[in-house]
Amino acid sequence: MTKQILSVSNMTKASLLVLSVVLSLFSFIENPNDKGIYVKNSTELNEAIDQANPGDEIIMANGDWNDVQIRFLGYGKEGQPITLKAETPGKVFIGGKSDLKLGGEYLVVNGLYFINGASPSNAVIEFAINEDTVANHSRITNSVILDFNKAQRNETDLWVLFKGRHNQLDHCYIAGKSNRGPTVRIDLAGNQNIKNYHKINNNYFGPRPPKGGPSAETIQLGNSYTSMTPSHTLVAHNFFDRCNGEVEVISSKSNFNEFRNNVFYKSEGSLVTRHGNYCIIDGNYFIGDTNSEQIGGVRLIGTGHWVTNNYFYNLKGKTFRSPLAVMNGIPKSPLNRYIQVTDVVVVHNTWVNCTSPLQFGVGSNVDQKDILPASEIRSERPIRTIVANNLIYSDKGDKQPVVAHDSLDGIRFRNNLINNQGLSFRKLPGVETKDFSLSELEENVLIPANDLSGSALYKGFEFDQITTDLFGNSRAEQNAVGAIVKAPTQKPNLIDISQYGPDWFPLNSDKKDVVKTYSVRSTSQLISAVQKAKQGDTIRLTASKYKLKTPLKIDKHLTLQSADIHKKAIIHYNGAAKTPAFEMNPKGQLTLKGLILKGEKAQYAFASLKNNMSSLYNLTVVDSEISGFDYVLKAYKYSFSEYIQLKSTVITDCANGLELSEETDDKGEYNAENIYIDNCRFKGVGKNVIDYYRGGYDESTVGGNLVVTNSSFTQCGAKEESEILLNTYGIINVNLSGNKFRDNQVKYVARLWGAKNNMHSDNEITNSGELIVEENLPLKLMY
């Protein structure tokens, strides 16, 4: 779902969108330009900032502002802010090495568009100019930050860094962060930054691709070192669209934060109360996808959180990513590990068509106490926790709606109802079967069709403070189990994007061009077409042979295919040694179909850039043949691919296969999220047939996925030093099924990790060593 698709799918809301644009223009006209200070360049901007008084508006001229480091220092007053705004919202492009730092009081920034650049500092936007000069009562609104990535994923920054107090980020669109660091972070070190009452509301957090390792949260509120601070940040009415960066979409690491009425749309992660206590998670929507086990819900660690009125739909995540994951803690936990769950309240939530939605004692690892230090053993089950008045509906029935990873004796279940379609499950006092049906209020939102207000409710301590339901209906007059008392007067229109982000975004110019197909009949035409082609174009190879001497640079979505699938075109690459036929650049997304790729021993078929992989690349090879290369794929350190897929492809006579093991710092990073090999033949690959590595002990890492199915490996691994044909050390999810291994000179076909999601079945192994499973792998502790 892209933003465009969303708006198309919500034509009924187009009128609202138009209306709000008109209103916005109107308000602009209301403040005639003579009130504003019009600036055309940095010098004028700085001068205007220096001289600004409360109530002043500084208007940045439309156009490109490159390499500007805006230091917006000013002292407005309540009701009379100093405003920095775009001449036309969305027409002021901040690019190059640019950033914006605010200091002072009552400042507003409106309508800027950060694109085609990166911050030269620690943040794109920061609510502080230096340690002693923070901003208070200031606001970033109606602005966009898009793909504003540093050159490599290991280079850290934030895109919006909150400091000070009473600051706000609202109606912004922020998407595409690939480099290390949360997208938005609240900094709480220093008394001037606590009790901040910041607001992050009505924003559209667009897709953040998986990073392949930690530190890719969309919002992080503090860190473990400041996790005792009172924060009081409000995150409300935001849309999180496929925020897949890492396991935590939101990582709350401070106290008294509130998360209200947000939509988590197919985001591969959870809202996690990682550190800090007493958070409120109320009235949020967690929308999953039947096809993804990565999409989570709420994961709880710590004390005193209230989880109320939330709606969980179609979530298939497990354990750490389960719809509700209440974790086990570490006894007397170190500050940066897992505090025991106590005094948590989970009341009036609804789970619809989720798998094993309620999980308790998640992360229990008592069985690993012999291989991990005591300070890593999560043996403390949740206590003094109440789970009451919740509603569960499973359309197919759920064998295990409540999962107990440890004893449940610290949980009080009261007056929860479940329709499990008659399927039996372990009975729990306080979880009662009830027959009721649902009706669709709108896409993704199913509400009880029956009146459930007759069912008894448990009245726990301060439950009377839950005054409304998910839709804002009062619970005083009529009340019921679950998040929903009755249908709302108005539908929520969850995926109506006009509710989130700037009203001017996306721009018309952002719209996708119509895709083209080029036919090339010579090497020079091929080279030219790869250069000229635009996002999504296809290049048909009509000749039988192409001779390349320099790499083809792939920096967009491209498909190369033989014109005639039955007469595969040959691409013969004889470039310099250690250079690739296809150089995968940031955002390069290459599909090869029906091609024969040949090297001359010293070359690589595919490789990432050695440096400056500011975004990920993807590679799909179908119905093709690859031979005569030093490496099939060489992924350099800091490069990352979300998908590498080989299908019905033959790989022969290469010194190395797929090399995805350059992240050797053992900090949880890895070089590719998903590697799918299906129906392929590997023959005569000397070593590193598949070499895929993730290092560092981090129980919350759920990534690295390798699926190898229906493929054959013959006479491979003759030069393998590790003695392992398919090396998957530290990868969490591995599936080797239906493969044939014959005459591979290795000790092990594979060494799988039993404690994780590593599986194998139906493999034929002949003269190829063993396929072994080790329950626990020794890994370096990261913390």
Next chain:
Amino acid sequence: MTKQILSVSNMTKASLLVLSVVLSLFSFIENPNDKGIYVKNSTELNEAIDQANPGDEIIMANGDWNDVQIRFLGYGKEGQPITLKAETPGKVFIGGKSDLKLGGEYLVVNGLYFINGASPSNAVIEFAINEDTVANHSRITNSVILDFNKAQRNETDLWVLFKGRHNQLDHCYIAGKSNRGPTVRIDLAGNQNIKNYHKINNNYFGPRPPKGGPSAETIQLGNSYTSMTPSHTLVAHNFFDRCNGEVEVISSKSNFNEFRNNVFYKSEGSLVTRHGNYCIIDGNYFIGDTNSEQIGGVRLIGTGHWVTNNYFYNLKGKTFRSPLAVMNGIPKSPLNRYIQVTDVVVVHNTWVNCTSPLQFGVGSNVDQKDILPASEIRSERPIRTIVANNLIYSDKGDKQPVVAHDSLDGIRFRNNLINNQGLSFRKLPGVETKDFSLSELEENVLIPANDLSGSALYKGFEFDQITTDLFGNSRAEQNAVGAIVKAPTQKPNLIDISQYGPDWFPLNSDKKDVVKTYSVRSTSQLISAVQKAKQGDTIRLTASKYKLKTPLKIDKHLTLQSADIHKKAIIHYNGAAKTPAFEMNPKGQLTLKGLILKGEKAQYAFASLKNNMSSLYNLTVVDSEISGFDYVLKAYKYSFSEYIQLKSTVITDCANGLELSEETDDKGEYNAENIYIDNCRFKGVGKNVIDYYRGGYDESTVGGNLVVTNSSFTQCGAKEESEILLNTYGIINVNLSGNKFRDNQVKYVARLWGAKNNMHSDNEITNSGELIVEENLPLKLMY
């Protein structure tokens, strides 16, 4: 200083006392008895409680109420509480196995006197009847809990246990707790107990003797497991009179507590922010004593505490007990250890005649990293901490007014002034020398005689919220460094006890009788006199010899002495084996002068009870001779003595000497606080000559004191299994000086602990093994 002495020394305040008694009587008369429900026994009381309505008063008849377990469950209303009160305040004595538990809303308890008993439950008074029925908006006032100890010090209870919210303990007198457990504790487990806004105010916390191990705080606010909870308890206007239980007089273990305007009078401990953060310590008086290094001030651990307007006088404590001890933390500390100090504010305090008052990085133990686990190493220095606008005065000059146990680079010193009498000290930017003098406002309170308002002040973040000084003078009109801007309009009268505790206490009947002297000339007269004698009496032994067959029970303060110091009376004890001549009971305080004590090998000279040592005992032996016993002193497990003093006494021909090593659980406990041996002769003591033990690693323990001076040890230790003559394992303070050791068949005279305060000098050692010092002793970790 006892309460009586205080009131004598404050005759000027007697009129106020009278006035308040009169007012109290008047208010009682205002509520005529016909409004109250008069009850004479438990049955009537329970019935009255059952039937009570808002506004009702239940009046307990004067007299003894023994073995009553009052369950005060009721629901009063704001302005219409249900009151449980004494017919006459102080004349309702609750004794025996009694306790009081409150549940409900708006309850008041007034005028009860808990004495001569102990709680049969976990608390004497508890603001809860069970887990689900706590009290809110309830109050204990004008009451006394005195010596209400459980039978042994290892039996744990609390005297006042707070649960619920908005409860109050005020105008009470509480003293004498000897058993394990804080005197007052706030319990924060469970959401119904957080954000409690309890008040503990205007109480008189009378002497609490040292316990000889941990868990003897006067007030504990939470525990480490609930240290993330918001508490908001206010502790204000209390007097802490020699609250010596352990190193923490107040142990704050939760967040947002406030300590205001309390007087800590010669209390051997500190106000400690042990766990939890964001406490306010404002306007308190810490009064020390030139003769004690045990009296501390404020010790800080954690984040965001504000220490303002405090007055520290004559404090001589060191490191953990220094006037201001800002500790080092443990990296990523476990929940129950030492969180790093960050964001702390120490502003506008005054230190007068304290020794090395400001200490930072206290507890740094990086040099012990080879013998302690990493999780015990306090290597994290305080950071983001501001120390500003403070005033220091030293009448003799202080070589080291600021002590840096670690780097000071995390501390910002600004605009602090010191008068160090010209004595040089390590210069620190932000600590400036200033010539000024002090004048005595009243006893223990010295204020600047010069106007210091001309000195520059540092204006830090939110310093404007420090609106008044120690005396409540506004800082808006006139401001100055230190706690005091100018003299108050009225003197604080710090030690005017009428400001604290009940107005009716002490009762006239509590007054001490005139001490008597008995002369006894026979064994039967001796036995009779010991029984009849009252607290403080003296018994003169006029005969030359007394023959005892059963132990003399010592349960009060008694002196036994020879009538003629030059003709020592002989007490010959031939009771049963393993029985003592003098059986030291709880509160037994025995002084022997000029006596000869003889046993017949199998007996003990002195021993504690084997069980039920509900209070401590003390023993002093002067100018005497002890011989022929199995043990000179046998201290059983759970017994405790504050002082054991032997002076000018000869000990010969005993199988064992002083055995004070029964606390072998290694939880920090020990059997005696102070052992002083001076000018004594030990000869022919077979083993355990002095056997004194404290086990368990706990850096905050400061106890166990052994001083052996000018004494001789000859032909001792022949049967010693430990090979050590004077065994002091784990004792923090040891001083062996000027002694002669001759012909003792041991390997070591002593093995001292170099890292602690263990010293030796001028000892002559002949044919007696070695006296060695070990820098670090291996000790069992307690946490």
